[in-house]
Amino acid sequence: MAFMRRWMTSHWTDSRTLLxxxxxxxxxxKSSKDRGFSIASRDSFLNAIYSNICSLARSGGIGGGLLWQLVAEGMESYSGYEIDLFQTPSTSSVISQQSRQMTALEHKISRP
Incomplete structure (x- = not known):
């Protein structure tokens, strides 16, 4: 997770200062095909990503995050990254909480 945080922060810094x-x-x-996968580990991973996004968004310049990938109920699973919100209410809750947090930060995001 430390690498992920550094990677996100460095890209955020470049976005603000260079671009x-x-x-x-x-x-x-997080793919369900990864060794040791569990829904709890995916939720923890998403929480870590979203927490970092919110932290950076508080300083402005981050519009949010788009996970890979939401699918409709009954769709085939090919890569293992599919998330069916009806099948995994805990993941649905993680995503919903992120949406609420980003909405609360809207004033920092929408600055020109």
Whole structure:
């Protein structure tokens, strides 16, 4: 997780100082095909990513995060990254909480 935090922070810094553009972290997730996978470990991973996003967003310049990938109930699982919110209410709760937190930070995100 330390690498992930450093990676996110360095990209956020570049976005603000070099590019002078807001950013969104995209296509992150945890595959159910990974050794030792559990829904709890995925929820913990998503919480860590989202916590870092919120922390950086408080300073401005982060528009949010887009995990990989939400699917509709009954869709096939190919890569292991699929999340069916009806099948995993704990993950649904993690994502919902992130949405509420980012909404509360909207005033920091929408600055020109």
């Amino acid at each position: 002078k553009k807001p950013m969104v972290f995209t296509e992150f997730g």
